[in-house]
Structure formats: C-alpha cells, structure tokens
Amino acid sequence: MEPFERDELTDAELDAALADWRAPAAPASLRAAVFGAHTPWWLRIWGASIRVPLPVAVALAILAAIAVWRWPHPRTNDMAHPSATMDAHELRPVSVLRPRIIRSGDDQR
Amino acid sequence: MTPQEAFDRHHRAVFDFAYRLTGRADVAEDVTQECFLAFVRAPERFDAARGSVRTYLFAIAWNLALKRYRDHGSEEPLPEELAAREARSGIDVATAIAELPPLQRESLVLFQYEGCTLEEIATVAGVDVGTVKARLHRARERLRRRLAPYRKVGNANGTV
16 A cells, blocks of 8 residues: 555545454453353452552561560469368468568568 | 353454454453453343343443543553554554544444444444444544545555
C-alpha cells in the first residue's frame, strides 16, 4: 500500500482496509483458565495467598514477639496455702525447744 | 446453554472482540477469562428475554475492557512482537481504530468484525439503535479520512 492523493476512502475501500487487521487466535489455555479455576472455595483456600507489605509484616512480627514475652506465664512454684482449719490430731510435741526472740523489724528480713 | 457450551461456541468471538478493543492479546486473554468466569459463577444473571448469550458475553467483555481502560487509561502501545508479525496496513488500521473514542470503537468493532446487527449492538451498549447508527457513522467518517493515505490501488498484480 502506498500513500495516495485522495483525502477520503469510499465505503468499499474502507471495508477493504479494515479487513487488513487480523486478530490473533484465542489461546488454547483459556479453557483450563476458566473451568480449572472454578473449584470449590474450600479447595481454593489451600492455594490461597495474600500479599503483605514488608513494614506491616515486620510490625506484626514485633507485636507477636512482645505479646509472647509479656504473656503471663503460669507460676510453677506456688507456695502451698496453709490450711484454714486444723485438727488436734495433727499436732505433734516439739522434741527440742529453741525459743527465739523476735523484735520489731526482724520480720522485714 | 451450559457455560461449557457457551465457551465452546463464543470464546473466539469474545477474545477477538476484546483484542480489537484493547489492542493487546494478553489483555484480551484476561478479559475473556474474566468474562467467562463471571458467566460460570452466576449463569442465572443471563436473561434470555434481553438478548442472546453472545450479546450478553459481549456486554460483559465490554464492561471489563472499559473498566480496564478507566483504571489504566489508554492501553500501552502494541507490543513489538505483534507489530513485527502484522502487516503494515493492519498496524495502521489497528492504530486508527485505537484512536477512536471508546463508544465508537465498540460499535465499529461489533459491526465490522463480529458481524453484529444494529439491534445486537444496541443491546450490548445499552442504547437505542439510533445512537448506534450515529456512533457507527462517526467512526467510519473518521476512519475514511484517517486511512485515506493507505488506499489500496488495484493493478495487474493485485493490490499494491
């Protein structure tokens, strides 16, 4: 085709020119892309992923570390609480009596 | 018609339509895929009283292409590999059609390349037939002038 002098195409010339533009064939992978992707949601979850910006991921990791560090741990060496009541049979005589004088301030130690 | 039957019958036309709207094979593939996924996920949305499956799919593809056009602006230029395998005149036609306003381009592509009637185009575009005629007329007027320098001239060996 060469540039030409006239400044408008006729209907037939335009149709002929438009016919020059051919589209590529549809890719064969389309069918799998459409019907392969239509799987139940509970199956799609296993392959799901989310994108998290790095600063957000770092902030979440720091928060998780702080939470684990500050979390109240169960106390393993709790003192046994004394019984509120006492039976006379539990009393035993003292073999050696060692009296001790406790002055004010000694209970601080 | 099941989604599989609709796919077998119309996916080439939908891909061709999307390609001519966007000018990109990879974009057309995405649009076609999304178009049929929408149909597969909600086939009950298709109303036979409002048009054929074909026009329904074209309407979905048009909306997807228009959304992409609004999100990304005018699509990127034709890839080099495409330019290399297209005839020069084909590139000129593609460029000239890409320069049309989107609504004129839609009407022209449906009429010229997909063989749709004016009524079908009106259904796809959601406008009356008169509007489609006006859009087609304006599109063809513009292309007549735009493509005039590349007129085919017949000679003894065919076209030059």
